[in-house]
Amino acid sequence: EPEVTQTPSHQVTQMGQEVILRCVPISNHLYFYWYRQILGQKVEFLVSFYNNEISEKSEIFDDQFSVERPDGSNFTLKIRSTKLEDSAMYFCASSEDRAKNIQYFGAGTRLSVL
Amino acid sequence: AQSVSQHNHHVILSEAASLELGCNYSYGGTVNLFWYVQYPGQHLQLLLKYFSGDPLVKGIKGFEAEFIKSKFSFNLRKPSVQWSDTAEYFCASYGRAAGNKLTFGGGTRVLVKP
Numbered sequence: 314e315p316e317v318t319q320t321p322s323h324q325v326t327q328m329g330q331e332v333i334l335r336c337v338p339i340s341n342h343l344y345f346y347w348y349r350q351i352l353g354q355k356v357e358f359l360v361s362f363y364n365n366e367i368s369e370k371s372e373i374f375d376d377q378f379s380v381e382r383p384d385g386s387n388f389t390l391k392i393r394s395t396k397l398e399d400s401a402m403y404f405c406a407s408s409e410d411r412a413k414n415i416q417y418f419g420a421g422t423r424l425s426v427l
Numbered sequence: 428a429q430s431v432s433q434h435n436h437h438v439i440l441s442e443a444a445s446l447e448l449g450c451n452y453s454y455g456g457t458v459n460l461f462w463y464v465q466y467p468g469q470h471l472q473l474l475l476k477y478f479s480g481d482p483l484v485k486g487i488k489g490f491e492a493e494f495i496k497s498k499f500s501f502n503l504r505k506p507s508v509q510w511s512d513t514a515e516y517f518c519a520s521y522g523r524a525a526g527n528k529l530t531f532g533g534g535t536r537v538l539v540k541p
Contacts, residue, residue, distance in 0.1 A: 316470075317470070346528070346529075354533075355531050355534070356471075356519075356531040356534075358528035358529065358530070361526070361527055361528055368526075369526040369528060404470075406471075408527075413478060414459060414527055414529075415461075415473065415476060416529055418463070419470055420468075420469060421470065
């Protein structure tokens with residue numbers, strides 16, 4: 314079964330550093346997403362991406378965040394200057410269409426900001 | 428705005444017991460509903476989904492869920508659990524006219540004792 318893959322599985326960084334989280338969505342999918350889950354809290358939507366542009370973003374997704382699909386297979390989330398409160402599990406997801414919107418998730422990247 | 432609530436944060440039961448996890452959503456329009464499961468250390472995996480039609484949907488691993496529109500509910504059930512069902516379960520909604528993000532409930536941790 315096709316899978317969404319995320320790397321790294323765990324990223325430790327110092328506050329103020331830039332991090333890039335990587336995802337390889339399922340190959341025939343057109344819609345891509347990032348979510349995050351702070352420990353003990355709900356899974357929260359960050360951003361969706363379609364046709365090489367952001368289609369929707371949440372209030373969490375401020376100017377410190379950016380997404381990119383640099384080469385037609387990878388989908389990246391960049392955090393420019395990490396804060397302690399960015400520590401969370403970050404999930405990438407992809408879906409084939411918008412009507413049913415069945416989203417398939419990666420295993421996540423645990424980001425620890427020290 | 429969409430919201431999803433799951434009634435139980437933690438459930439502990441013995442093998443062969445029946446399981447029912449509550450989920451309520453709030454959204455005024457047409458909604459797709461999902462249950463995801465996350466086994467320890469693994470990615471979010473789709474258990475089952477509801478789009479329309481028969482309100483009783485069957486998913487993988489013997490799980491089923493019933494959509495009750497009048498109660499805005501989509502409860503998950505399994506008649507007889509196994510130790511391998513130990514996981515965290517997430518209910519999610521997708522309001523088709525409200526962007527393409529999933530809105531998640533807080534999750535329910537299920538521990539099945541052998």
